[in-house]
Amino acid sequence: MVTSQLLAYAALFFSCVFKASSLDTFIAAVYEHAVVLPNATLTLVSSGEALALMNRNLDLLEGAIISAARQGAHTIVTPEDGIYGWNFTRDSLYPYLEDIPHPQVNWIPCNNPNRFGHAPVQERLSCLAKDNSIYVVANIGDKKPCNASDPQCPRDGRYQYNTDVVFDSQGRLVARYHKHNLFMGEKQFNAPMEPEVVTFNTTFGRFGIFTCFDLLFHEPAVTLVKDFHVDTILFPTAWMNVLPHLSAIEFHSAWAMGMGVNFLAANIHYPPMKMTGSGIYAPDSARAFHYDMKTEEGQLLLSQLESHPSHPAVNWTSYACSVEAPATGNQEFKGIVFFDEYTFVELMEVTANYTVCQKDLCCHLSYQMSEKRTDEVYVLGAFDGLHTVEGQYHLQVCTLLKCKTTDFHTCGDSVAVASTRFEMFSLSGTFGTPYVFPEMLLSEIRLAPGEFQVASDGRLFNLKPTSGPVLTVTLFGRLYEKDWPSNTSSDLLAQTLQIMLAVIILVAYSLLW
Ligand SMILES: *[C@@H]1O[C@H](CO)[C@@H](O)[C@H](O)[C@H]1NC(C)=O
Numbered sequence: 001m002v003t004s005q006l007l008a009y010a011a012l013f014f015s016c017v018f019k020a021s022s023l024d025t026f027i028a029a030v031y032e033h034a035v036v037l038p039n040a041t042l043t044l045v046s047s048g049e050a051l052a053l054m055n056r057n058l059d060l061l062e063g064a065i066i067s068a069a070r071q072g073a074h075t076i077v078t079p080e081d082g083i084y085g086w087n088f089t090r091d092s093l094y095p096y097l098e099d100i101p102h103p104q105v106n107w108i109p110c111n112n113p114n115r116f117g118h119a120p121v122q123e124r125l126s127c128l129a130k131d132n133s134i135y136v137v138a139n140i141g142d143k144k145p146c147n148a149s150d151p152q153c154p155r156d157g158r159y160q161y162n163t164d165v166v167f168d169s170q171g172r173l174v175a176r177y178h179k180h181n182l183f184m185g186e187k188q189f190n191a192p193m194e195p196e197v198v199t200f201n202t203t204f205g206r207f208g209i210f211t212c213f214d215l216l217f218h219e220p221a222v223t224l225v226k227d228f229h230v231d232t233i234l235f236p237t238a239w240m241n242v243l244p245h246l247s248a249i250e251f252h253s254a255w256a257m258g259m260g261v262n263f264l265a266a267n268i269h270y271p272p273m274k275m276t277g278s279g280i281y282a283p284d285s286a287r288a289f290h291y292d293m294k295t296e297e298g299q300l301l302l303s304q305l306e307s308h309p310s311h312p313a314v315n316w317t318s319y320a321c322s323v324e325a326p327a328t329g330n331q332e333f334k335g336i337v338f339f340d341e342y343t344f345v346e347l348m349e350v351t352a353n354y355t356v357c358q359k360d361l362c363c364h365l366s367y368q369m370s371e372k373r374t375d376e377v378y379v380l381g382a383f384d385g386l387h388t389v390e391g392q393y394h395l396q397v398c399t400l401l402k403c404k405t406t407d408f409h410t411c412g413d414s415v416a417v418a419s420t421r422f423e424m425f426s427l428s429g430t431f432g433t434p435y436v437f438p439e440m441l442l443s444e445i446r447l448a449p450g451e452f453q454v455a456s457d458g459r460l461f462n463l464k465p466t467s468g469p470v471l472t473v474t475l476f477g478r479l480y481e482k483d484w485p486s487n488t489s490s491d492l493l494a495q496t497l498q499i500m501l502a503v504i505i506l507v508a509y510s511l512l513w
Pocket residue numbers: 036037038039053
């Protein structure tokens with residue numbers, strides 16, 4: 001009796017302790033950082049000069065980290081390339097690199113700085129995390145020596161990796177991620193042999209991490225969500241905005257919604273290269289975002305998020321496949337969106353229903369504009385195909401967008417301002433993929449949090465008249481399995497058959513001899 005009572009008390013005690021230590025919500029911070037760039041990126045500097053430049057950036061990051069911690073943030077994300085910039089060669093980058101060990105070594109650099117050689121940047125980041133009791137996410141460079149025993153070893157005898165690191169609130173290194181999908185210019189880095197799937201657990205949910213261009217691909221981004229069930233993605237980036245579909249705040253918030261995760265995106269602030277746009281995104285809506293092409297200042301964002309966000313299932317084709325596509329009768333025409341040829345139809349009336357198709361994809365739109373202006377043209381567009389410029393990826397896209405001018409040839413060009421509001425819209429498509437990212441972008445590159453939703457039958461629709469003029473409403477689908485048409489399974493089979501044939505011929509010849 002006594003023992004069972006004691007056990008009951010103990011159970012109560014432990015469940016209370018457990019509850020107290022696991023949080024339903026947490027406060028996230030991201031910092032858009034105006035990086036101090038080195039004066040010379042193509043010539044070799046001393047390690048002292050490299051460290052001096054990195055410390056200037058760390059001074060700025062320190063201000064943001066302290067400010068975030070004072071406001072109660074549990075974690076802060078800082079941008080890719082945020083500590084030394086970009087445009088390096090392999091050699092000129094070398095003085096900026098540190099050897100970053102695997103987190104399983106259980107290391108708090110702030111307490112034991114020289115355990116793995118000279119690592120002043122890791123030490124400083126670790127101390128910032130520890131002294132302010134906050135998880136700190138940063139992007140730095142890792143170097144790993146190699147030699148002829150490794151046939152892949154680069155000629156200069158080392159691997160150089162674009163690397164995200166996470167230090168927990170005690171300063172411990174808890175995550176190290178080597179970027180897998182390097183962007184065109186990143187010749188200074190190597191990609192790891194295999195994509196790394198990096199996660200860690202906290203009292204406020206499970207986290208995954210990857211970098212910038214990784215977002216366009218299946219590995220490791222989709223795997224982290226689908227197979228490792230992370231709640232929140234940490235995303236350091238140096239993202240160059242591309243309108244109409246790939247501006248940072250637009251696409252990053254859409255990915256959070258499409259995948260049903262929290263997404264913490266910290267971008268570089270460098271308007272000359274169109275780098276701006278950071279945010280804190282939950283699956284149901286953007287919670288905070290920042291886009292600024294006018295000033296040279298960095299910006300700290302904070303917002304509360306659910307530790308375990310829920311995400312209702314969506315069947316992206318359910319509605320679109322039930323629609324009997326009425327022949328719209330309007331003139332279709334072709335137009336280019338970021339090097340891809342779309343099929344467009346102009347929205348002629350103030351309110352109507354339209355359908356436009358390309359290959360396997362049909363897009364349906366119902367809409368009502370506030371007014372049909374004569375100085376603006378909007379189109380409904382469909383694209384189903386392989387994008388091949390600055391990366392190769394297969395897309396299926398349904399899009400409502402504003403043309404740059406009233407000349408049809410400008411439909412798909414970058415445009416940042418519009419005048420037409422929509423009372424109502426509902427967009428859907430016959431997608432051949434479950435990976436569809438719903439975008440909505442208003443005039444002057446603003447998001448519309450809480451103004452739209454995706455229904456379980458795959459319709460993207462507004463909940464109220466748009467709060468501003470519309471640049472685009474888009475369902476951006478990715479068919480990952482069609483990214484490499486040259487090595488699809490049928491091609492692999494053909495190759496295998498060819499090899500078998502060759503072997504048979506070889507054997508036959510050897511028997512003859
Ligand atoms: C670059 O050079 C200018 C002029 O010499 C100097 O004022 C500035 O501090 C230098 N910047 C860095 C990052 O070293």
